[in-house]
Amino acid sequence: MSTPKIIIAGWYTVEPSKRDEVVKAHEDLMNRARQTPGCLDLAITADLVDPARINNFESWASEEALQAFRKVANPPETDRPNLRNGNVEASH
Numbered sequence: 001m002s003t004p005k006i007i008i009a010g011w012y013t014v015e016p017s018k019r020d021e022v023v024k025a026h027e028d029l030m031n032r033a034r035q036t037p038g039c040l041d042l043a044i045t046a047d048l049v050d051p052a053r054i055n056n057f058e059s060w061a062s063e064e065a066l067q068a069f070r071k072v073a074n075p076p077e078t079d080r081p082n083l084r085n086g087n088v089e090a091s092h
Helices: 016-025 027-034 063-072
Strands: 006-014 039-046 053-060 083-091
Touching: 006 016, 006 063, 016 039, 016 053, 027 039, 053 063
Parallel strands: none
Antiparallel strands: 006 053, 006 083, 039 053
16 A cells, blocks of 8 residues: 555534534535545544534545545535634645
């Protein structure tokens, strides 16, 4: 197995009462990403400790694969109005 070229990891928070809805809304995006050439992994999950926190992890074989998916990702609108704060960073 080759080493991933791009890792995106971090978190963001939403209103706790909306967290599960926001995570569930990303199910289609996660399924499509995981079927995309160059996607090694993608997970958007509810944090087990903080009821407002959503964790984000992505692993891509290349910057090109990541950018190609972002062009067609069409993320759900549910998290934007509920976003409170966060920290998501990429590492090459």
